[in-house]
Amino acid sequence: MRSSVDLRALSRSELEAWIAELGEPKWRAHQILRWMYAETPVYSFASMTNLPASLREILTERACMGRLQVQTLLTAKDQTVKTLMQLPSGRSIETVLIPKLDSQGKAQRLTVCVSSQVGCAMGCTFCATGKMGFQENLTCGQIVDQVSCMREVARERFGRDISNVVFMGMGEPLLNYQAVLSSLEILTHPDTIGLSPRRITVSTVGLARRIRDLARDAPKIGLAVSLHAPFESKRSGIMPVNRSEATDLAALESAMKHHTTATGRRLTFEYCLFRGFNDSDKDAHALARLCHRVRAKVNLIMYNRVPGISFERTSEVRLNAFMAHLSARGVTVTVRRSRGADIAAACGQLANLRETDLDKHIQNKS
Numbered sequence: 001m002r003s004s005v006d007l008r009a010l011s012r013s014e015l016e017a018w019i020a021e022l023g024e025p026k027w028r029a030h031q032i033l034r035w036m037y038a039e040t041p042v043y044s045f046a047s048m049t050n051l052p053a054s055l056r057e058i059l060t061e062r063a064c065m066g067r068l069q070v071q072t073l074l075t076a077k078d079q080t081v082k083t084l085m086q087l088p089s090g091r092s093i094e095t096v097l098i099p100k101l102d103s104q105g106k107a108q109r110l111t112v113c114v115s116s117q118v119g120c121a122m123g124c125t126f127c128a129t130g131k132m133g134f135q136e137n138l139t140c141g142q143i144v145d146q147v148s149c150m151r152e153v154a155r156e157r158f159g160r161d162i163s164n165v166v167f168m169g170m171g172e173p174l175l176n177y178q179a180v181l182s183s184l185e186i187l188t189h190p191d192t193i194g195l196s197p198r199r200i201t202v203s204t205v206g207l208a209r210r211i212r213d214l215a216r217d218a219p220k221i222g223l224a225v226s227l228h229a230p231f232e233s234k235r236s237g238i239m240p241v242n243r244s245e246a247t248d249l250a251a252l253e254s255a256m257k258h259h260t261t262a263t264g265r266r267l268t269f270e271y272c273l274f275r276g277f278n279d280s281d282k283d284a285h286a287l288a289r290l291c292h293r294v295r296a297k298v299n300l301i302m303y304n305r306v307p308g309i310s311f312e313r314t315s316e317v318r319l320n321a322f323m324a325h326l327s328a329r330g331v332t333v334t335v336r337r338s339r340g341a342d343i344a345a346a347c348g349q350l351a352n353l354r355e356t357d358l359d360k361h362i363q364n365k366s
């Protein structure tokens with residue numbers, strides 16, 4: 001028996017090539033993409049009514065459309081929504097919808113934080129996801145599914161569409177490069193999800209070569225780098241990626257300079273403050289200098305403790321001093337204090353959002 005091809009795991013060009021093998025014109029691939037990634041996606045080839053009946057039959061016989069199953073939907077006190085979604089392998093990933101509410105409780109901005117892998121191979125010592133190790137790459141369709149699901153939730157709960165997407169959930173997006181690129185194409189194409197690329201940010205631990213690739217392949221997409229320490233030895237102590245010459249701070253700095261020059265966009269440093277480790281004036285001073293060299297702004301994150309990991313969150317006093325130090329040196333700095341935003345503000349922090357932190361509002365979806 002012929003094995004079935006998952007069309008939602010294919011990029012646009014792969015789908016065109018697959019359709020061409022069936023003797024069909026390229027534009028049939030575009031019709032299929034529109035069905036698969038419509039506002040209300042279609043998961044049955046029989047429902048793709050603008051395709052000839054003969055092609056629908058062939059598709060039903062030879063192809064499938066993999067999808068994520070929503071397991072639970074949980075709402076935090078600050079209206080942050082987290083979903084657990086199950087992959088065909090039985091493993092689960094997490095996606096978060098973070099609302100920015102005005103004083104009347106109306107959503108001004110709705111950001112979806114997506115996962116790109118199950119677990120992560122990078123092993124950062126402060127990270128809950130890193131403790132899981134790498135388990136599985138997500139397909140392009142599984143990444144887009146997370147956005148589609150949260151889009152529906154956003155409309156139901158907040159009466160408006162999502163405004164931003166950040167790749168800051170589980171996994172290192174640049175280690176699942178092709179699937180992430182394909183998902184960016186689908187998320188931004190006007191025939192499918194149609195988001196502005198300027199409203200999408202990919203966050204990386206700092207894979208220098210891939211940062212250069214991203215500048216070439218997706219120059220309009222925002223880049224965030226999880227920095228967490230401005231010195232080689234300190235960064236190597238908490239982020240194993242920094243121990244290789246190909247991806248240490250020196251290599252990363254060169255790649256970031258290339259990215260900002262090639263794209264004309266400033267990048268963002270994600271910087272999680274750990275008490276007594278990376279929150280001194282000396283750290284702030286070195287961070288400010290690095291920001292000027294690579295044209296970066298800083299997003300400071302208050303660390304949420306992970307059971308079994310000894311780092312502590314910095315104090316409010318230290319946070320304010322650190323922030324003031326950066327501002328005084330002309331660095332644009334923001335800080336995320338609220339729980340929901342904290343959780344999604346840096347890669348690997350998602351696993352901190354435990355059910356005990358959330359309201360009892362749980363919906364089971366089939």
Ligand code: SF4
Nearest residue numbers: 120124127130347348
């Ligand atoms: S912080 Fe990011 S890159 Fe590091 S282990 Fe966690 S998920 Fe992976």
